[in-house]
Amino acid sequence: MSAPRPEFLKFTGHKSFTQRLVLSTLTGRPVHISKIRSNSPTNPGLAPHEVSFLRLLEAVTNGSSMQISYTGTTITFVPGLITGAVPGYGAVGDEGDIVEHSLPATCARGVTYFLLPLCLLAPFSKSHMNVRFTGPGVITSATETGDLSVDSFRTAVLPLYDLFGIPAARIELKVLQRSCAGLKGAGGAGEVELRFASQVRLPKTLHLNRSPGKIKRIRGVAYATGVSASNNARMIHAAREVLNPFVSDIHVAAQYDQAPLIADNTEKAGGKRRMGIGFGLSLVAESSAAGVLYSADVVAPPKGGVVPEDIGKRCAYQLLESLSLGGCVSGAATGTILTLMAMGSEDVGRVRLGRDIIGREEVINLARDSRKFGASSWGLRDVDEDDTDDIVVSVKGTGVGNVGRKVA
Amino acid sequence: AQKLHGNRPSYRTADLARLMYDEKLTADEVLRRWQGDIEAAIEEENIEDNSGDEDFFNKAKQEEEDASEDRSIPAYDYDQLATKWSLDDNIELLRQRFTTATLNGSGGGGDDDD
Numbered sequence: 001m002s003a004p005r006p007e008f009l010k011f012t013g014h015k016s017f018t019q020r021l022v023l024s025t026l027t028g029r030p031v032h033i034s035k036i037r038s039n040s041p042t043n044p045g046l047a048p049h050e051v052s053f054l055r056l057l058e059a060v061t062n063g064s065s066m067q068i069s070y071t072g073t074t075i076t077f078v079p080g081l082i083t084g085a086v087p088g089y090g091a092v093g094d095e096g097d098i099v100e101h102s103l104p105a106t107c108a109r110g111v112t113y114f115l116l117p118l119c120l121l122a123p124f125s126k127s128h129m130n131v132r133f134t135g136p137g138v139i140t141s142a143t144e145t146g147d148l149s150v151d152s153f154r155t156a157v158l159p160l161y162d163l164f165g166i167p168a169a170r171i172e173l174k175v176l177q178r179s180c181a182g183l184k185g186a187g188g189a190g191e192v193e194l195r196f197a198s199q200v201r202l203p204k205t206l207h208l209n210r211s212p213g214k215i216k217r218i219r220g221v222a223y224a225t226g227v228s229a230s231n232n233a234r235m236i237h238a239a240r241e242v243l244n245p246f247v248s249d250i251h252v253a254a255q256y257d258q259a260p261l262i263a264d265n266t267e268k269a270g271g272k273r274r275m276g277i278g279f280g281l282s283l284v285a286e287s288s289a290a291g292v293l294y295s296a297d298v299v300a301p302p303k304g305g306v307v308p309e310d311i312g313k314r315c316a317y318q319l320l321e322s323l324s325l326g327g328c329v330s331g332a333a334t335g336t337i338l339t340l341m342a343m344g345s346e347d348v349g350r351v352r353l354g355r356d357i358i359g360r361e362e363v364i365n366l367a368r369d370s371r372k373f374g375a376s377s378w379g380l381r382d383v384d385e386d387d388t389d390d391i392v393v394s395v396k397g398t399g400v401g402n403v404g405r406k407v408a
Numbered sequence: 409a410q411k412l413h414g415n416r417p418s419y420r421t422a423d424l425a426r427l428m429y430d431e432k433l434t435a436d437e438v439l440r441r442w443q444g445d446i447e448a449a450i451e452e453e454n455i456e457d458n459s460g461d462e463d464f465f466n467k468a469k470q471e472e473e474d475a476s477e478d479r480s481i482p483a484y485d486y487d488q489l490a491t492k493w494s495l496d497d498n499i500e501l502l503r504q505r506f507t508t509a510t511l512n513g514s515g516g517g518g519d520d521d522d
Contacts, residue, residue: 146479317489332480364435
């Protein structure tokens with residue numbers, strides 16, 4: 001090949017792993033990540049969910065190549081074009097338009113760990129990004145490892161794509177089988193299907209620097225999987241106790257499902273057992289300003305021992321805390337918002353963030369990483385219109401846009 | 409919380425913009441420095457610079473760092489949150505962020521149960 005050897009961007013550590021790979025794929029710059037948990041005596045190298053994410057990237061792109069060192073502590077990744085689900089490139093299903101991705105039973109992260117970065121790639125894909133997550137490792141609930149539940153993801157993160165001119169109405173997230181984290185926090189055997197049909201040329205420039213408005217209602221989903229449905233009512237009751245003094249318009253849906261059945265050959269051949277039982281609550285506060293959402297998620301730990309009332313209360317408190325941080329974007333969605341802003345047209349977008357939201361390690365890391373990938377530095381300034389101490393972040397787009405569309 | 413922020417001269421936006429891209433610091437250090445906790449910490453470090461304990465503590469810190477993963481939801485201490493949100497002052501402050509029945513007629517303002 002006559003093409004010059006691409007220059008690798010070098011990173012260290014296991015933090016912001018998906019974020020770096022997403023930026024790499026979007027900008028087309030290869031990366032080299034070293035020292036991945038190299039100091040850990042027990043499990044050095046890439047964790048199961050990280051390997052799984054690499055496989056997913058491979059499935060939805062064409063021409064990606066990666067090398068993982070023998071110990072798994074170093075990886076090089078050369079991104080390919082984001083193709084989405086194209087028949088003939090591994091897409092399966094009845095209409096041949098969906099990529100099936102199976103997560104291993106050792107996966108301890110919720111399915112939103114994969115959905116968040118996948119949805120960042122999806123708008124820039126060549127064809128529709130349809131992915132079905134199956135296998136014994138799919139956890140649809142929130143997890144102890146700090147992932148959102150699919151409910152929060154659907155109601156608090158996906159609507160934000162509308163702000164970028166990416167129609168959220170054409171993004172569909174179907175939960176075919178719910179599950180909570182299994183024993184020891186790993187594995188769940190749920191099933192989730194994402195159909196992302198809104199591919200764009202360039203995301204619009206975001207101007208979310210006005211006042212975040214006032215909270216007008218709270219919505220939510222309580223889920224009980226494989227345990228008594230009365231847990232739902234108890235969680236909702238406890239959460240309402242905390243939230244009622246603030247707002248009267250609270251609706252929490254109750255979702256009861258059977259736990260997934262999986263094959264289990266330990267006792268007798270062909271035997272089956274239930275797994276991924278548990279319950280949790282997801283709450284979303286909607287503001288009067290368009291696109292301002294705050295979410296909270298709490299789930300019962302896999303080892304049990306927590307009453308549903310506590311889960312409900314904790315979730316409500318978490319929501320209040322998230323509201324009190326201020327800004328227009330809640331912590332869980334900042335990565336999505338800021339990355340899409342950086343990928344937008346070459347114009348300066350602005351977003352208003354709470355002081356303690358920008359003061360998070362993830363955000364700092366994102367700022368550094370995106371600059372390393374060639375985006376310009378962020379501008380920060382105080383909000384001077386009112387007396388909150390929010391910060392307005394201005395991000396200049398890089399005009400990366402949709403490479404697949406550019407060619408086609 | 410607002411009072412706390414006001415008292416710290418180093419919790420300034422301009423400082424963060426400067427510190428954020430300083431590659432010599434880790435993200436954690438940037439934040440602590442920004443919030444004004446680090447000045448004291450640096451002095452302490454200088455005093456016991458060459459003591460044998462240093463290595464040990466650094467190792468422990470490194471392990472902590474290794475164990476932490478990327479989280480979408482921060483790990484909260486829920487007992488603390490519960491106490492925070494049972495104080496009337498905090499509730500009153502946050503209530504300003506909500507539409508109340510008097511300002512906004514939408515949605516069952518009349519059927520408030522208390």
